[in-house]
Amino acid sequence: MKKRIFVGLVILLSSFGTMSLASQLLKWGGEEDVAAIHEVIVDLDSKLSNKETQLLSTKDSMSQLTQTLNATQVDYQTAQSQYQALLAEKENQTDELKWLESEIARLQSEKDTDTHELASLREKMERRRIEAMDRENVLAEQLAHANEAILTIEEDIKGYHSTIETLEKESKALSDEIAQVKNEKLALVQENQQLKTAKSDSDEKLAEALREIKELRAFAEETVDKHE
Numbered sequence: 001m002k003k004r005i006f007v008g009l010v011i012l013l014s015s016f017g018t019m020s021l022a023s024q025l026l027k028w029g030g031e032e033d034v035a036a037i038h039e040v041i042v043d044l045d046s047k048l049s050n051k052e053t054q055l056l057s058t059k060d061s062m063s064q065l066t067q068t069l070n071a072t073q074v075d076y077q078t079a080q081s082q083y084q085a086l087l088a089e090k091e092n093q094t095d096e097l098k099w100l101e102s103e104i105a106r107l108q109s110e111k112d113t114d115t116h117e118l119a120s121l122r123e124k125m126e127r128r129r130i131e132a133m134d135r136e137n138v139l140a141e142q143l144a145h146a147n148e149a150i151l152t153i154e155e156d157i158k159g160y161h162s163t164i165e166t167l168e169k170e171s172k173a174l175s176d177e178i179a180q181v182k183n184e185k186l187a188l189v190q191e192n193q194q195l196k197t198a199k200s201d202s203d204e205k206l207a208e209a210l211r212e213i214k215e216l217r218a219f220a221e222e223t224v225d226k227h228e
Contacts, residue, residue: 093128096128100124100125100128104122104125
């Protein structure tokens with residue numbers, strides 16, 4: 001009877017000792033760490049999705065700005081062409097006035113000049129002079145507007161370049177951050193896998209310990225039965 005009690009105590013103590021070991025093995029398996037890492041991975045996935053969405057939005061904004069910039073550059077070239085055309089027209093009118101002045105001077109130098117022809121030429125010259133003056137005023141106003149438009153467009157182009165440069169920097173920063181987050185996620189997934197592997201090992205050790213306890217209990221009962 002004493003042997004039965006002794007063996008029972010041995011089995012009981014062995015059981016408690018092994019269950020304590022199993023508890024430690026389970027803790028060593030890292031359930032809490034795995035859960036925490038899982039939460040981190042979920043958070044990183046959410047953050048990564050947000051960054052990717054923001055990056056797509058940024059690239060779309062850059063595409064729209066690029067289209068606007070191209071259109072603005074076309075407007076700029078058009079304004080320059082109009083500006084050059086206005087200068088050429090003004091130059092042509094100046095040349096015509098000079099020619100009329102030279103014709104009047106030539107006729108005045110000739111002794112047999114037709115007075116009527118000279119008067120007609122002078123009238124034509126005066127008319128051209130007035131037309132040229134009026135046209136010059138119009139041209140001056142158009143040139144001022146053209147210059148103002150060119151300056152405005154140039155400022156817009158500078159603004160677009162600055163905006164695109166800023167967006168490109170932001171896009172690069174986002175790309176770098178996304179790469180970093182992906183690396184962090186990969187590291188955490190690998191760590192999680194390692195912890196799962198460690199937990200699997202501990203489960204195998206626990207199963208082995210329980211099997212040994214069962215064998216020890218059977219052996220103890222068999223030994224007691226021999227001495228009854």
